[in-house]
Amino acid sequence: MKYRKIKFNGTEVHIERMVKSAGAHDERTDTLKSFDAPRPEFNDAMQAFAPSVRRLLELPGDYDLRVTGLSISYQAESERRGLVITCQKKLADANAPLVFNTPHLPEKDIDDPNPSWPQEWYDLLDDLCEQATAYVDGKREQQDLFEDEANPVAWVADRILART
Numbered sequence: 001m002k003y004r005k006i007k008f009n010g011t012e013v014h015i016e017r018m019v020k021s022a023g024a025h026d027e028r029t030d031t032l033k034s035f036d037a038p039r040p041e042f043n044d045a046m047q048a049f050a051p052s053v054r055r056l057l058e059l060p061g062d063y064d065l066r067v068t069g070l071s072i073s074y075q076a077e078s079e080r081r082g083l084v085i086t087c088q089k090k091l092a093d094a095n096a097p098l099v100f101n102t103p104h105l106p107e108k109d110i111d112d113p114n115p116s117w118p119q120e121w122y123d124l125l126d127d128l129c130e131q132a133t134a135y136v137d138g139k140r141e142q143q144d145l146f147e148d149e150a151n152p153v154a155w156v157a158d159r160i161l162a163r164t
Contacts, residue, residue, distance in 0.1 A: 007069035
């Protein structure tokens with residue numbers, strides 16, 4: 001699955017992913033926006049980018065920032081990915097946070113001498129995409145009461161009948 005955006009601002013999850021049409025060269029973008037809270041692992045996967053973002057932006061190690069989104073691009077000819085990471089910092093004397101983005105950084109390419117994203121971003125991005133897939137598949141903070149039940153209606157009926 002090719003993700004374009006993975007965002008969580010503390011209240012809303014926004015996920016965009018590219019889906020290929022079966023047997024065709026066409027792609028479409030599926031978008032999911034939800035106020036269902038993600039599992040803690042989702043937010044942990046986003047915040048795992050924070051230390052390397054601080055290093056990249058030459059910020060002090062104790063600089064309090066919160067990663068709120070990733071935008072992922074793909075080069076048409078090579079499928080080489082690029083990342084922009086959006087972060088926020090709360091400000092004591094303002095009613096809105098400071099919002100800033102990393103520069104767009106592409107994956108490493110031995111033929112390109114320009115800067116590329118840090119090595120740890122590969123695993124971090126894989127982890128976050130895994131969490132995004134779980135979110136899209138319905139794995140949210142609120143547990144599924146019927147996760148182990150083949151027939152939820154029968155499960156509820158059995159519980160009701162057990163009380164009578």
